[in-house]
Amino acid sequence: MRTACIYFCWLAVACGDLALANESQSAGKTVRCRSGAVVCVSEPAASAGLQTLKGGGNAVDAAVATAFALAVTHPAAGNIGGGGYMLVLPKEADPVVFDFREVAPAAATKDMFVDAAGRTPHRRVGVPGTVRGLAMARERFGRLSWRDLVSPAITLARDGFLLDAETARSLSDVLADSDATRFAELHRVFRQVDGKRWRPGDRLVQPDLARTLERIADQGADAFYDGETADQIAAEMKRGGGLITKQDLRGYQAIKRQPLRGTYRGYEIIAVPPSSSGGTTLIEALNILENFPLPPGGWSTTSAHLTIEATRRAYRDRARYLGDPQASTIPEKLITKQYAKELALKIDPHRATPSRELTGDIPLAEGEHTTHLSVIDADRNAVSMTYTLENSYGSRVVVPGAGFLLNDEMNDFNWQPGVTDSTGRIGTEANLVRPGRRMLSSMCPTIVARDGKPVLITGSPGGRTIINTVLCVIVSTIDFQMDVRQAVDAPRLHHGWLPDIVRLEPALAEQRDILQGLRALGHTVVSGSRQGDAHSIGVDLDSGEITAAADTRIHGSAAGY
Numbered sequence: 001m002r003t004a005c006i007y008f009c010w011l012a013v014a015c016g017d018l019a020l021a022n023e024s025q026s027a028g029k030t031v032r033c034r035s036g037a038v039v040c041v042s043e044p045a046a047s048a049g050l051q052t053l054k055g056g057g058n059a060v061d062a063a064v065a066t067a068f069a070l071a072v073t074h075p076a077a078g079n080i081g082g083g084g085y086m087l088v089l090p091k092e093a094d095p096v097v098f099d100f101r102e103v104a105p106a107a108a109t110k111d112m113f114v115d116a117a118g119r120t121p122h123r124r125v126g127v128p129g130t131v132r133g134l135a136m137a138r139e140r141f142g143r144l145s146w147r148d149l150v151s152p153a154i155t156l157a158r159d160g161f162l163l164d165a166e167t168a169r170s171l172s173d174v175l176a177d178s179d180a181t182r183f184a185e186l187h188r189v190f191r192q193v194d195g196k197r198w199r200p201g202d203r204l205v206q207p208d209l210a211r212t213l214e215r216i217a218d219q220g221a222d223a224f225y226d227g228e229t230a231d232q233i234a235a236e237m238k239r240g241g242g243l244i245t246k247q248d249l250r251g252y253q254a255i256k257r258q259p260l261r262g263t264y265r266g267y268e269i270i271a272v273p274p275s276s277s278g279g280t281t282l283i284e285a286l287n288i289l290e291n292f293p294l295p296p297g298g299w300s301t302t303s304a305h306l307t308i309e310a311t312r313r314a315y316r317d318r319a320r321y322l323g324d325p326q327a328s329t330i331p332e333k334l335i336t337k338q339y340a341k342e343l344a345l346k347i348d349p350h351r352a353t354p355s356r357e358l359t360g361d362i363p364l365a366e367g368e369h370t371t372h373l374s375v376i377d378a379d380r381n382a383v384s385m386t387y388t389l390e391n392s393y394g395s396r397v398v399v400p401g402a403g404f405l406l407n408d409e410m411n412d413f414n415w416q417p418g419v420t421d422s423t424g425r426i427g428t429e430a431n432l433v434r435p436g437r438r439m440l441s442s443m444c445p446t447i448v449a450r451d452g453k454p455v456l457i458t459g460s461p462g463g464r465t466i467i468n469t470v471l472c473v474i475v476s477t478i479d480f481q482m483d484v485r486q487a488v489d490a491p492r493l494h495h496g497w498l499p500d501i502v503r504l505e506p507a508l509a510e511q512r513d514i515l516q517g518l519r520a521l522g523h524t525v526v527s528g529s530r531q532g533d534a535h536s537i538g539v540d541l542d543s544g545e546i547t548a549a550a551d552t553r554i555h556g557s558a559a560g561y
């Protein structure tokens with residue numbers, strides 16, 4: 001019965017008709033509602049999540065259905081060939097993180113990327129984690145059947161869906177930019193029938209992917225790691241000189257972890273632990289910032305300066321200490337208030353600290369796309385999930401006959417042991433390539449809570465800028481006293497220790513007093529492009545109202561009821 005309901009509602013979406021299905025449901029860039037909501041980069045995927053909620057699923061069910069749907073409708077980053085993190089704050093229970101980050105294959109070595117010749121697309125692929133992670137989350141928390149959650153994605157892949165302008169542009173660009181012989185399967189799977197550029201409203205049909213998803217729906221995650229799909233991946237690795245074997249796939253395990261917990265001006269910050277650097281760096285930076293008042297109303301020179309100085313120090317520790325916790329020891333002090341106070345005391349309110357002064361014992365030498373979704377359900381279970389292929393379209397290697405892209409997540413290891421330099425290359429020990437280990441991520445799915453209840457669910461793509469995007473959304477909400485719509489729209493900034501450069505989003509760089517004020521303090525400031533894509537949900541604990549705010553920097557869609 002539930003399957004039938006989800007499937008029926010789903011058909012309307014798959015046919016490209018996402019107008020309001022009925023009066024008690026709405027979709028758009030900002031949705032205000034009371035029962036539940038899903039927000040992510042893609043309209044059909046948000047709708048898949050919403051129909052899952054309405055069909056009796058909880059926030060975890062909806063997140064899993066949305067993630068599978070994104071693997072079809074947002075091929076640049078949505079995936080089954082990549083990895084990520086799902087943070088769950090269940091109603092009245094402890095929060096949990098599902099870490100389904102990719103791992104290095106058994107044949108990987110610490111200096112495999114030192115020579116440029118070793119950096120081939122196939123060798124950049126990490127053992128994918130997404131399918132195991134989604135299965136683990138559903139097994140622990142899900143209410144609906146596994147098939148219920150994969151079905152919307154199967155329909156979208158088999159029958160196709162209508163491209164929005166951004167996806168049409170992005171697909172056309174990646175094809176134009178990828179050699180048709182070297183990336184033959186990418187072209188076969190994603191090219192427009194007439195070989196021209198995709199246009200908004202064109203239908204993308206993915207029959208190979210539909211068959212792969214069908215097998216996953218039938219046989220569970222093992223169909224990916226130990227069946228025909230595993231054979232297809234291993235064969236493609238062999239053909240292209242990649243390292244992943246069937247044994248690597250069979251051995252992949254998602255890990256259930258305890259989230260990191262911090263506080264910021266009385267709010268609880270619940271965030272993702274290592275193997276991502278996201279939560280540690282975010283909490284460290286917020287702890288430092290807490291030592292200074294940041295007045296409401298938005299960015300000023302002083303609040304921007306203090307934020308830059310806080311993130312400069314937190315990112316320096318990220319470079320120094322963070323990596324797979326199974327391969328390196330991460331000092332607990334990094335997220336303590338005492339340590340933050342010591343760092344805060346060394347911030348000069350009238351001068352930028354050159355990043356080189358913070359180098360310490362790191363030997364310093366003279367080097368689109370992830371996607372985030374937020375979900376809340378009627379019981380106020382909350383999910384914050386970010387997953388990725390690393391670069392836009394990952395390695396651009398599509399598994400022949402299987403219809404999905406493989407990641408290039410091996411990029412996130414430190415490639416050159418010992419080489420940390422002013423361009424931002426990091427060569428510290430903690431994140432060197434090690435077989436079977438997770439490469440350090442910056443993904444930062446986060447939930448801000450009060451008395452254990454979610455008030456803000458957020459996260460973002462953007463590589464190393466991710467943590468600062470999340471920090472900006474939190475500062476805009478808590479310090480600048482903006483609602484979630486304003487906080488998502490508010491301009492963002494980034495400083496990641498090295499390179500020693502502040503990047504301001506154009507809307508912030510246009511504020512000449514701030515730009516000039518920061519330069520006068522000694523910062524090197526550039527006007528960057530857009531930063532992140534933070535699809536977020538705010539909850540008003542007094543009124544019970546949910547506001548789902550799609551980030552409109554790329555496309556974005558919120559759906560709620």
Ligand code: DON
Pocket residue numbers: 368369370388389390391392409412440441442443461462463464466
């Ligand atoms: O895990 C990480 O931190 C990166 N692989 C994320 C890459 C990313 O966000 C690219 N997107 N914009």
